[in-house]
Amino acid sequence: MERSKPYIILSAAITLDGKIATKCGDSKISSNKDKTRLHKLRSTVDGILIGINTVKQDDPLLTIRYVRCNHNPIRIILDSNGDIERNTRILKTSKKFKTIIVVSEKISQQNLHRLYSYPNLDIIISGKKTVDIKQLLQYLLQKYSMKRILVEGGSNINWSFVRENLFDELIITIAPYLVGGKKSISFLSGSGFLTIEDSTKLKLKTVTRLDNEIVINYVRLYHF
Numbered sequence: 668m669e670r671s672k673p674y675i676i677l678s679a680a681i682t683l684d685g686k687i688a689t690k691c692g693d694s695k696i697s698s699n700k701d702k703t704r705l706h707k708l709r710s711t712v713d714g715i716l717i718g719i720n721t722v723k724q725d726d727p728l729l730t731i732r733y734v735r736c737n738h739n740p741i742r743i744i745l746d747s748n749g750d751i752e753r754n755t756r757i758l759k760t761s762k763k764f765k766t767i768i769v770v771s772e773k774i775s776q777q778n779l780h781r782l783y784s785y786p787n788l789d790i791i792i793s794g795k796k797t798v799d800i801k802q803l804l805q806y807l808l809q810k811y812s813m814k815r816i817l818v819e820g821g822s823n824i825n826w827s828f829v830r831e832n833l834f835d836e837l838i839i840t841i842a843p844y845l846v847g848g849k850k851s852i853s854f855l856s857g858s859g860f861l862t863i864e865d866s867t868k869l870k871l872k873t874v875t876r877l878d879n880e881i882v883i884n885y886v887r888l889y890h891f
């Protein structure tokens with residue numbers, strides 16, 4: 668059967684109470700052992716995708732540093748308005764590491780021109796007000812031959828993939844922290860499903876203990 672999208676893995680490190688960051692945005696949840704595991708996983712994918720708020724909050728590099736690897740997956744940032752700032756590590760390293768900024772049709776001409784001025788940066792326009800993930804995934808498969816993409820959050824991005832049933836696998840590290848707080852950030856945001864029956868159906872594949880953390884790996888069930 669011909670594929671219509673790349674294989675999508677959702678990945679996150681969560682606290683025992685299901686948060687990916689505190690209300691201040693502190694998301695330093697993973698241990699070094701878990702970071703090594705994550706970077707090994709990064710070395711197996713064609714692309715790493717995150718949302719603009721994660722860029723603003725964490726200023727990540729999205730490179731492979733904890734393990735040896737002679738290539739870097741393409742970095743994909745969903746940023747409807749093209750607001751990504753020039754002093755972010757993503758833009759500062761965009762000559763060295765291939766990067767795609769995905770914007771929507773509502774981007775201003777000024778931001779579009781600004782982004783086009785980066786020589787090695789690819790800009791994709793998808794969706795009217797927010798990025799149309801389904802359309803984007805088809806494009807990434809067809810034009811970039813991306814077969815495997817790792818989605819590393821945050822909460823809004825994760826929810827969009829879950830809501831639209833656009834992921835295949837889930838790899839979550841549960842770390843021994845309890846942060847609480849209504850305003851801390853959960854693995855998924857959005858409006859949520861109304862019933863458990865509506866929830867995505869998953870099958871447990873593996874459970875791995877990393878000292879004081881647990882890495883759980885679920886695959887999505889397509890027929891049940």
Ligand SMILES: NC(=O)c1ccc[n+]([C@@H]2O[C@H](COP(=O)([O-])OP(=O)(O)OC[C@H]3O[C@@H](n4cnc5c(N)ncnc54)[C@H](OP(=O)(O)O)[C@@H]3O)[C@@H](O)[C@H]2O)c1
Binds near residue numbers: 680718719720824
């Ligand atoms: N523990 C972990 O594993 C982990 C991993 C990653 C992030 N985090 C934490 O997560 C927090 C950020 O999460 P967040 O939910 O605020 O932001 P996010 O998911 O990183 O980014 C969300 C933004 O992406 C843009 N976007 C464009 N198209 C979208 C679409 N189709 N669906 C959803 N979003 C789309 C929207 O902004 P525009 O409308 O401006 O485009 C949206 O507000 C940070 O505190 C970060 O530290 C934790």
